[in-house]
Amino acid sequence: MRLLVINPNTTAAMTEKIGAAARRVASPGTEIVAVNPAHGPAAIEGYYDEAMSLAGLLGLIRGRDDFDAVIIACFDDTGLDAARCVTEKPVLGIGEAAFHMAAMLANRFSVVTTLGRSVPAIEHNLTRYGLMARCGRVRASEIPVLELEDPASDACARIGAELGRAIIDDRAEAIVLGCAGMTDLAQRLSETHGLPVLDGVVCAVAQAEALVRLGLTTSRLGGYAPPRR
Known part of the structure; x- marks a missing residue:
C-alpha cells in the first residue's frame, strides 16, 4: 500500500516531520510518500493562504496513479473537496x-x-x-x-x-x-x-489504510464527479 501524504505549504522541514509521524504508525508494508508543492505559501494561516496553496496541492495529485490513498496534511482540510474530484482514490483531510x-x-x-x-x-x-x-x-x-x-x-x-x-x-x-x-x-x-x-496526521494514516484494505473509493456521483473537460 502506498499513501501520498501532502503538506500543502512549501516548508520542507514540516513535510519531513509529517512524514516521520506517518511512518511511525503505518502498518508494515505501507509506504509513506511525503511531499509538498514547490510553489505556494510557506505556511497556511487562514483563507488567503489556503487559496494560494490549491494549485500546488492539486498539481501533486492530478494525472498520477502511483498511490492508493491521499492524505492532505493541513488541519483546515485545504482543498479536500477539490482533491476528491481529481482522483477516485480515498482522500482524507487530517x-x-x-x-x-x-x-x-x-x-x-x-x-x-x-x-x-x-x-x-x-x-x-x-x-x-x-x-x-x-x-x-x-x-x-x-x-x-x-x-x-x-x-x-x-x-x-x-x-x-x-x-x-x-x-x-x-x-x-x-x-x-x-x-x-x-x-x-x-x-x-x-x-x-x-x-x-x-x-x-496519524489519525488519517490509520483511516486511509482501513479504506484501502476495504477496497473503498470516492464516489463519482454528485459533488465528487470528475471535472468536465
Missing part, C-alpha cells in the same frame, strides 16, 4: 480524520490550534462535518505555524497551557491538535495531561 476519531473516544473534545485567524475555518469544518456540538471550543495558542519548526521556541509549553485551560473551562475529555506542525507533540501532551491528545 482535520476531519481527527475530529471523527476524537468523537469516538470522548463525549466532548476541544481543539487547540495556532493563530486566532484559523479558528473560523475550523469551526466551519466542524459544523459541516456535524461535530460542532461535540466540540467544547476551538482555542488559539497564538503561535505562528513556522514557530513550531523552531527548536528554541516555547511552543509546546504554550500549547500545553492552552490545553490545560480547555480541560478546566471547556470540560474537554480529549484534545485535537489543530496543526500538522504539532504532530510531534501529541504523545508528550497526552502523558502530561492524562487524556487523549489526537494528531490528525
